[in-house]
Amino acid sequence: MVTGKIAGSRGSRAVAVLAPLGAALAAGAAVAFVGAVDPNEPGHYPTCPFLMLTGLYCPGCGGLRTVYALAHGDPVTALGLNPLVVLMIPVLVLLWGRWTLRAWSGGGSTGKPGGAPAGNFMRPIYAWLLLALMAVFWIVRNLPFGEFLAP
Numbered sequence: 001m002v003t004g005k006i007a008g009s010r011g012s013r014a015v016a017v018l019a020p021l022g023a024a025l026a027a028g029a030a031v032a033f034v035g036a037v038d039p040n041e042p043g044h045y046p047t048c049p050f051l052m053l054t055g056l057y058c059p060g061c062g063g064l065r066t067v068y069a070l071a072h073g074d075p076v077t078a079l080g081l082n083p084l085v086v087l088m089i090p091v092l093v094l095l096w097g098r099w100t101l102r103a104w105s106g107g108g109s110t111g112k113p114g115g116a117p118a119g120n121f122m123r124p125i126y127a128w129l130l131l132a133l134m135a136v137f138w139i140v141r142n143l144p145f146g147e148f149l150a151p
Helices: 001-016 018-036 049-054 063-071 077-081 083-105 124-140 143-150
Strands: none
Touching: 001 018, 018 083, 049 063, 063 077, 063 124, 063 143, 077 083, 083 124, 124 143
């Protein structure tokens, strides 16, 4: 009887981590695609619509080339293209790990299949700080003294 409970909890744990594992698989596939299809070659990817319409860089401009550089083991070039993307990768890995651990342990899950993160997945102050950082980065990289942040 106890064995059935343990086996059932292992099965539900395996199901609970499917969502984080699927997200990791999708992210890995995206990185592999960008690593294989060079964004530095014209015609492979569309132009940033914000850059095309305004002539200004958005916070994500240079992001694909940053991922390409990282996929090819060139962090110096990646930092020169978009330091915000490079600095956010460890944060995203940390959040993904937290999501996976919560899904596996059953804590913080909403009870939905796949271990969906609950509302307390990230404190609101951190989300606001991230948005503020992105806004400052967006503005500074388009000013003359922030030219070094342009891709």
